[in-house]
Amino acid sequence: MLESTSYPESWYTATRNLDINYPALEEEITTDVCIIGAGFSGLATALFLAEQGTNVVLIEAEKIGWGASGRNGGQIVFGYGQNTSELLSKTISIEAGERAWQLGLDCNTILKDVIHRYEIDCDLSWGYLRLAMTSRQERHLHTMMETWNKREMPGKTTFIENRVLPNYIGSSSYNAGVYSDFDGHLHPLNLALGEAKVLNDLGVRIFEDTMALNIEDATQSKKARITTPHGIVNADTLVLCGNAYLDKAEPRIRWGLIPGYSCMIATESLSDETAHRLIPQNTAVSDMRTVLDYYRLSRDKRMLWGGLGHWSGNDTPNPGPHLYARMLKIFPELEGAKIDYTWSGRIGISSNLNPQIGRLAPSTYYAQAYSGHGVASCHLSGKMISDAILVGSEDFEMFSKLLPIKVPPIKLVQQVARAWGMNSRRMMEWF
Numbered sequence: 001m002l003e004s005t006s007y008p009e010s011w012y013t014a015t016r017n018l019d020i021n022y023p024a025l026e027e028e029i030t031t032d033v034c035i036i037g038a039g040f041s042g043l044a045t046a047l048f049l050a051e052q053g054t055n056v057v058l059i060e061a062e063k064i065g066w067g068a069s070g071r072n073g074g075q076i077v078f079g080y081g082q083n084t085s086e087l088l089s090k091t092i093s094i095e096a097g098e099r100a101w102q103l104g105l106d107c108n109t110i111l112k113d114v115i116h117r118y119e120i121d122c123d124l125s126w127g128y129l130r131l132a133m134t135s136r137q138e139r140h141l142h143t144m145m146e147t148w149n150k151r152e153m154p155g156k157t158t159f160i161e162n163r164v165l166p167n168y169i170g171s172s173s174y175n176a177g178v179y180s181d182f183d184g185h186l187h188p189l190n191l192a193l194g195e196a197k198v199l200n201d202l203g204v205r206i207f208e209d210t211m212a213l214n215i216e217d218a219t220q221s222k223k224a225r226i227t228t229p230h231g232i233v234n235a236d237t238l239v240l241c242g243n244a245y246l247d248k249a250e251p252r253i254r255w256g257l258i259p260g261y262s263c264m265i266a267t268e269s270l271s272d273e274t275a276h277r278l279i280p281q282n283t284a285v286s287d288m289r290t291v292l293d294y295y296r297l298s299r300d301k302r303m304l305w306g307g308l309g310h311w312s313g314n315d316t317p318n319p320g321p322h323l324y325a326r327m328l329k330i331f332p333e334l335e336g337a338k339i340d341y342t343w344s345g346r347i348g349i350s351s352n353l354n355p356q357i358g359r360l361a362p363s364t365y366y367a368q369a370y371s372g373h374g375v376a377s378c379h380l381s382g383k384m385i386s387d388a389i390l391v392g393s394e395d396f397e398m399f400s401k402l403l404p405i406k407v408p409p410i411k412l413v414q415q416v417a418r419a420w421g422m423n424s425r426r427m428m429e430w431f
């Protein structure tokens with residue numbers, strides 16, 4: 001296991017398989033494209049640009065994958081956002097909705113292709129279980145299956161009746177489920193570190209410990225200018241991928257993003273028998289609630305359990321006891337299992353639960369607010385932004401029309417908006 005001083009303590013940090021340090025920027029440099037933020041959005045954008053021979057500089061305030069990308073549940077979930085296809089069908093056209101469905105599938109295909117092509121070692125495993133706790137949620141699963149069947153969902157999908165649930169999950173808390181081998185799970189920090197290594201090999205200049213302090217867009221007569229503590233980047237094009245950590249560096253997109261927190265625990269390693277009994281098919285698992293439990297086994301058979309730490313969605317100093325209690329509710333036999341790691345991370349939430357992608361100026365692009373997902377969908381953002389920069393992209397233009405309600409970037413207003421949004425959706429779950 002590797003020691004770390006600069007990543008937050010987590011099971012991912014302790015089991016990262018690359019320990020490459022990239023330098024901080026200490027000079028003035030010029031490039032075609034400067035990307036701010038080395039999470040999956042920034043890494044994927046850099047990758048697809050570099051593969052086409054574009055000169056790219058990637059700057060990261062902390063370390064590669066330090067934000068949500070290196071701390072998440074590692075669950076690979078297809079789809080760009082929530083109900084994206086339906087939203088676009090209503091607001092643009094039926095064809096736009098159909099295209100969005102296809103692009104939602106592409107999220108996973110693009111991710112899979114990157115991992116295989118560059119042989120990134122990140123514990124990639126396919127298989128996902130969506131579980132219903134109430135009859136209403138069970139009806140949702142049936143409707144979801146009907147849509148999948150109509151739209152010819154790739155891979156193997158199975159509706160799991162209550163009597164066969166024990167083949168998939170060792171808990172009596174659920175009514176029914178849907179299994180799909182098109183979704184899955186992976187070690188997100190190792191994916192981010194592996195992608196950064198690929199970028200480095202392709203000639204992308206990566207700078208860690210390099211926070212963008214001031215951002216000026218390119219104009220017809222001058223390049224974009226990004227000021228960092230000890231250097232400057234001049235670029236024809238700028239891509240902002242700081243997501244919920246971008247804070248004050250770019251006030252123009254803070255109006256669209258409501259920050260929230262998600263939290264995780266990792267238990268000690270379980271015996272092979274216990275692990276197999278709890279999640280027999282080694283799937284990633286989530287339930288159908290707004291404030292959901294999401295969990296899976298690590299390769300060393302720990303239960304990696306995630307959820308909301310505090311009902312308000314604010315960060316909480318110690319989310320462990322709450323998550324542990326949730327875990328015991330589902331798996332009482334884990335009573336007494338030791339928690340080895342607890343961590344949390346900021347997510348960007350959008351009022352329509354869809355990622356925000358667009359332009360702030362003709363040569364300033366951004367992607368943010370994946371609203372709880374992102375492992376796969378950030379890779380689609382990267383593909384669409386790189387296409388938009390290099391050759392133009394109708395898909396990028398289409399998704400950039402999916403505008404959220406803007407919430408003022410004032411802490412109290414955002415807290416109220418988040419609590420209202422979350423709790424009204426939770427109440428709807430009872431009807």
Ligand SMILES: Cc1cc2nc3c(=O)[nH]c(=O)nc-3n(C[C@H](O)[C@H](O)[C@H](O)COP(=O)(O)OP(=O)(O)OC[C@H]3O[C@@H](n4cnc5c(N)ncnc54)[C@H](O)[C@@H]3O)c2cc1C
Nearest residue numbers: 037039040041061067068069072073075212242345374375
């Ligand atoms: C606990 C947790 C569990 C989650 N579980 C899942 C899951 O199971 N499946 C899933 O699909 N999604 C999950 N998510 C969400 C997912 O991780 C994110 O949506 C996704 O990683 C966002 O990637 P990103 O690149 O847009 O942003 P981030 O990964 O947050 O990266 C932004 C980066 O930008 C850097 N940055 C910010 N400002 C600046 C600046 N001024 N200068 C330079 N750099 C800057 C930050 O340091 C950071 O590294 C989870 C998130 C969390 C926190």
